[in-house]
Amino acid sequence: MKLIINFSSTIFLLFTTSISAYTFSDHISPNFTASYLQFIANTGTFLLSRNKTFKAAIFNPGNQQTSFYLCIIHAASNTVIWSANHAPISDSDTVKLTVEGITIFDKNGNSKWSTPPLKSQVQKLSLTEMGNLVLLDQSNGSLWESFQHPTDTIVIGQRLSVGASLSSASSNSNLSTGNYKLTITSSDAILQWHGQTYWKISMDSKAYKNSNDDVEYMAVNTTGFYLFGHNEQVHVYQVGLSVANFRVAKLASDGQFTISSFSGTNLKQEFVGPDDGCQIPLACGRIGLCNDNSLSSSSSSTSSSSPVCSCPSNFHVASGNLHGCVPNDVSRTLPLACSSLTNNNHSQSNSSVVSFLNIGYGVKYFGNIYSDPIMFGVSLSDCQGHCSSNCSCLGILYRNSSGSCYMIENELGSISNGGEGDMLGLIKVNIGHDIDNEQNSQKDGFPVIAAVLLPIVGIIFLLALVFFLMWRKFTKSKKQEVKLGKQISISQHSSGDLDQDAFYIPGLPTRFDYEELEVATDNFKTLIGSGAFGVVYKGVLPDKTIVAVKKIINIGIQGRKDFFAEIAVIGNIHHVNLVRLKGFCAQRGHRMLVYEYMNRGSLDRNLFGGHPVLEWQERCDVALGTARGLAYLHSGCEQKIIHCDIKPENILLHDQFQAKISDFGLSKLLSPEQSGLFTTMRGTRGYLAPEWLTNSAISEKTDVYSFGMVLLELVSGRKNCSFKSRSHSIDDDHNNSSGNNGNSSNSSTTGLVYFPLYALEMHEQKSYMDLADPRLEGRVTIDEVEKLVRIALCCVHEDPSLRPNMVTVVGMLEGGTPLPQPRMESLNFLRFYGRRFSEASVIAEENEHGSVRIQQPRDSTRFVSRFSYISSQQISGPR
Incomplete structure (x- = not known):
């Protein structure tokens, strides 16, 4: 009977499958x-x-x-x-x-x-x-x-707009997202690997530039491959190809961008970039030495050269050839960059000994074509020293003739021959000690007397070593007590000053004299920024490195402590999304910090000022970079660091709109048990989390709230709190960054628009495109806007426990973490904030024009006095 039932079930399954499989x-x-x-x-x-x-x-x-x-x-x-x-x-x-x-x-x-x-x-x-x-x-x-929503391919009839990207698959059989990306900018099409550029259409000999117009989109059609301008009649760049009815442009899993057409029964490759196979970042794996096989490939545009791979001297092929080459000496290991946020046994630490392995002269690295040296006119030892102290640096290339120092950062790719004859390559390694191998190699052939005496000698040596270490620890602690006592007595001296010899932090990159920075800044001539506690000047060091010099003013007793705390905190912190401290000056009452120079300025100037409009992909890159930087501060350091003043002014932009967080030096350095004790207000109006106002515990979730507010500003391109005419729509008076332009003579009434409340209302109505910056003119989709708005609203939950941590936010922005729905019950406070801001703006206007004063409720007055009208200079850290 059971057999009959099973047989019947099988027949039924086959029958239903055959019906549904149409x-x-x-x-x-x-x-x-x-x-x-x-x-x-x-x-x-x-x-x-x-x-x-x-x-x-x-x-x-x-x-x-x-x-x-x-x-x-x-x-x-x-x-x-x-x-x-x-x-x-x-x-x-x-x-x-x-x-x-x-x-x-x-x-x-x-x-x-x-x-x-x-x-x-x-x-x-x-x-x-x-x-x-x-x-x-x-x-x-x-x-x-x-x-x-393209993945790694576009076809005829499809467009890839400015700011959009193609992402490679991991392999031909694994369609998960790989490490290569093709991005369209307003002037180019760029291939990148882990953020490092290795090809541009503008530098390809087969592409013709026809116009200086801005690029709007990339497309392939029946006649070729194009970067189009404002309409299809303007070809900014073009690659002419034979006529084909089906053509496909694809970013392959190996990082090559190819264009192929279908002819007969096969796809025919018509274009490949880059056509130098050794220019692919991982052509021969990590530190693999790539040689261009010119015999197997000419300059044809239809295929790339076939690389011949080997390992440099001092290296051999890794097991299974999965990761390229590794050092021959097993006691030397390749470090991981600090930006990987990975706790790995082979990662660089303060206790490891750093050395370099020579990979020879006449080598080149794919990233150097598109980057400038980090230093000019320096010695090889200076170049090595800079790399040794920078955990992001994994190797250097040094040109003897000019003293130029190039750095290989964050990820190691392949090396290739064919570079300048005087270009020397060095790979950084951590030095360990393989005791087991030494013991095994020396075990055979030991005489009997050695086997007897060696353990005895070893015990005596160990006892002597223990006594020596105990004695050194005792004397060292005494010296530290004496030194600490001297420093305390100096700090309590009536002059209240510390000279540069009385203050020392191990590992700080450089200590500058005041005169050096005076010369570097041309007597502090070029002002590039200012804040409540300091002003920032542009400077050029003797090695031609451009820097930003922050001169601390009105420092006071607490300010001096904060200055030293800032150096102690950031002097040894390196992350690709944090502004790097290059040095400091503490001399004769002068307090200055020397930072890397960010050539695109702050986010607020790019987003709200008169700069060209930030494209959507650029805004997404800024959001992701800022999130990664905060994630590192919150969970990637030995001690938790809370910034407490995340705002567009403290997010600086570098090439390709790489975002870096600045001014985390006055952050509070907290252990987990201390995080609930920090309640002193610090921040800027419009970005303050509710817990600041209720004297609740401050945690890293306070930064998450501020990040959410910044994310809303990235979406809209406007300040979250700004005066605007009530007769205008929400899109009028765009870019009012000063926050008080509503008092124009042309407007009879003004209102303080509280954009987070408007974003909440549009989220409830699913009207996400009403929130997008109108200057983008359709170059953003509703899905893209919804993604950022939902993340932002989750970040600004009133209850800090409902806010995601920054690691989770990074996952959401990258697409690997599903987007949650904002909790409406924890967002209703925005309605109260919006109402109070509106009341405050009406009172401010009426008081200014001498009209009837309105008596506000007590709670509203208290709220406005503590929140709406508190000066950003009063509670903001230095910029």
Whole structure:
């Protein structure tokens, strides 16, 4: 009987599968479910375009049987042009289409990927003849398109706008996001690996520049590859190709950007960048030595040269050749950069001994073509010393003829021959001691007497060593007590000053004399910034390094302590998203800090000032960089660091709009048990978390709140709190950064617009595009705006425990962490804030014009006096 039941069940399963496995043409309707097993007879295909040019399938790239992805595929060439889920699913996991969109579920019912919330219900899912997967409403209006969310490929009819990117897959069979990115800027198309540029279309000999117009988007069509200007008639850059009906531009998993066309039965590669195979960052793995095989490749544009790989002297191939080359000496290990935020046994530490291994002369590194030396006219030892003290530095290239010092930062790629003859390469290593190997190598052939005497001698030596260490510790502690007593007595002296010889911090990069900085700044001629506690000047050091010199003023007793605390905190902290302290001056009452120079200035000047509008991708890069910097301060250091004054003025921008946090020197350095004791107010109006006003405990979640407020300003391009005419719309008087332009003679009434409340209201209405900076003029999608607004609102929850930590925020911005829904019950305080700000603005205006005064409620008066009108200079740290 049981056998009969099982047999019947099997027949029923086969019958229902054969019915449901019908491949649809053109479109499907909601309440549709598909899995690979369900459509296995059609190799996972469940939807075809009208003429069967493209297909939608649950696909296993590389014919492996474990990882499946929802893909759009060019049928004739079997080329994947788009994939939905970066995390793979199994052959039994399901893709479901409902009126709310597409969702991919695993066998446990967990969502692995889904389309974002849509403005109306889905009527059907269509696959066009161009390869665009589109969700349509009942009026055939587009709700979502795969063309607007490219992965590693674009095809004819698809555009990649300025600020958008293609990201490589990890491999041909693993479609998770890899480490290579193609980004479109207003002037170029750039390939990057871990943020390091290794190719630009503007420097490719096969690309022709036709116009000085700003680039608006990249596209391929039937005649070639183009960077278009303001319309399709303006070709800023072009690569002319033969006529083809199907053409695909792809960022491959190995980091090469290729353009291919379909001819007959195969894809023909027409363009590759870079065409020098050794210019690919990992052409030969980590520290692999790449030689361009010119015999196997000419200057053809259709293929790159074939590299021949080896290891430099002092290195050998790593086990399995998975990671390139490693040192021959097993006691030497390659360090990890501090920016990796990784606790690894081989990471650099203060106790490790740093050395360098020579990789020879005449070498070059892919990143040096697009970067300047960090120092000029210095000796090799100076170059090595700079790298030794910088945990981000993993190696150097040094040119003897000019004394130029190039640094390899954060990630190690391949090295190649063919560089300048006087260019020397050195790789930094940590030195350890392989005792086991020494013991094993010396064990054989020992005489008997050695086996007897050595343990005795060893015991005597160990006893002597213990007594010596105890004696040295005792004498050292005595000396420290004497030195500490002297410093305390000096600090209590009536003069209240410390000269440069009485103050010392181990590991601080450089201590400058006042005269040196006076010369470097041309007698403090060029002012580039100012704040309540200091002014900042531009300077040039003797080695041509441009720096920012912050001159502390009105320092006072507490200010002096803060100054020394700032040096102690940041002197040995290095992170790619933190402004680096290069040195200091503490001489004859002068207190100055010397920072790396950030050539694009502060975020507020770029976002609110008269600078060219920040594109959406640039804003996202700023947000991600700032989040990474805060995550490091909160959890990447030995002790937790809370900034307490995150605002656009304290976020500085470098090349490619790399964001770096400044002015964390006056932050409070807290241990976990101390974090609840810090209640002294510090911050700036508009970015203060509610706990400042209620005397609640201050924690790292205070920075999360301020970051959320900055994120809203990045979305809107306006200050969160600014005066505007009530007769104007929310988009009028854009860029009013001063916060008081509402008093113009043309406006009869003014109001203080509290943008966070407006953002909350638009979130409730799902009207996210009303929040976007209107200057972007459609160059941002509703999904992109919604993502940042939801993250921002989660960050500004009134209850600090509901705010995500910055590591989680980084994951949300990167896309690896799902976006939560903001908790409305913890955001209602924004309505109170908005009402109080509006009341305060009306009273301020009426008082100014001598009209009727309105008596505010007590709580409102107290709130305004403590929050709305408190000066940013009163409670802000130095800039």
